[in-house]
Amino acid sequence: MSGMERCRVMLEAARIIREQREEIATMETINNGKSIFEARVDIDISWQCLEYYAGLAGSLAGEHIQLPGGSFGYTRREPLGVCVGIGAWNYPFQIACWKSGPALACGNAMVFKPSPFTPISVVRLAEIFTEAGVPKGLFNVVQGGAATGQFLCQHPDVAKISFTGSVPTGMKIMEMAAKGIKPVTLELGGKSPLIIFSDADLENAVKGALMANFLTQGEVCCNGTRVFVERKILDTFTKEVVKRTQKIKIGDPLLEDTRMGALINRPHLNRVQGFIKQAKEQGAEVLCGGDLYVPDDQKLKNGYYMRPCVLGNCKDDMTCVKEEIFGPVMAILPFDTEEEVVERANATKFGLAGGVFTRDIQKAHRVVAALKAGMCFINNYNVSPVELPFGGYKSSGELCVTSPGTCQLQGLRVAPGTAWSCVLTPALPCRIWQGERPGSHRVLLAAEDCLRGDG
């Protein structure tokens, strides 16, 4: 198909998703355990992603290069072929769209393997693609776990691998890709810093900290789980965060007013609680939560619910501060100076995201420029507009080719070693946590401000 033809099919898929938003969001809530309120946002981001890449499909073009003596050369944009997408369980439908959107827009085929913990919603996506006119066999879903993932990565007919998951699995994927000399996109874990300066709008900073820690039961790769708070406001900030955290409504994720559903499964719940136990042994103080939550509703009593936890008295070398917990656990760490906090924020193997809350705009941009992180938020957190690249530094993934931003389009000119770093600045304070739709945020992005390095 030509780019324009691909565009039309993808726009139709986006339209169907928009039309079936409620049904797919309900399916995603059952699939993953996140609140219906959040699942709707995921579905919106998914159709927006397909629309975005549909828009780019028609404009993909090669170049004509004039040579001496009247000769000329030209480049063609060609699809890679069969791309494999392997997804994590926290954003099943959205990850599948983030991977298939750019792949299909560029004329590739995709074999997608969801996590075995969230197998269903991506099957609905395959049905929608078929309904929209994607030729049979161009988007395929294969169910399975590690063995299936390995088989796909090692298959000689596979041209590229796009993976979202943990760092240890990412390493294995990269090894397998290396053996086949296959390009690979890795979107891995994080332990991101959130820096709250004493001049910040306290109300907004508190809401930002909740958004940075407790969306999707804390199972979000870019969460700002190391919350550095300037010592002057430590007590006030901590008191307010604890108060708000205790008010988060936990329970049946299909109810409209629920803000925190169930964790993905029992072993993961046990693992998260193991981190809290270890944190206590290492001297941290549980300021709230961390215990199991048993809903009154009998049919939910065996669900994997826990109360969101805030840890005080944390030190940089504690396990709960160093390792990705991937659950609703926030660690609060005091700091005194800007220089000190930047150094501590960067002292991690990860580099997915970072956030700064301050009223001083120069300080905000200075600090995010110094953070070694792929995405930085100023006075906001965890918003992911599809127009922006998404990816990390260091062990959080490789830099050159991230998704869902334009640089994931195969063949786009992103020089090896080029780092993309996005900075998001809000025009409105963080309100999503209060129940407003993300549409109420106007995301402002100034190109000169958002790119650094030679990107």
Ligand SMILES: NC(=O)c1ccc[n+]([C@@H]2O[C@H](COP(=O)([O-])OP(=O)(O)OC[C@H]3O[C@@H](n4cnc5c(N)ncnc54)[C@H](O)[C@@H]3O)[C@@H](O)[C@H]2O)c1
């Ligand atoms: N950076 C991002 O964009 C992003 C987004 C979501 C989640 N994550 C990360 O994902 C992790 C949580 O997800 P998870 O527990 O599903 O991760 P995981 O690494 O256990 O599994 C991810 C996927 O890889 C498959 N898999 C496992 N072993 C494999 C192997 N040897 N070969 C091929 N495939 C294999 C799994 O079946 C699953 O589909 C967290 O670390 C989180 O930070 C990152």
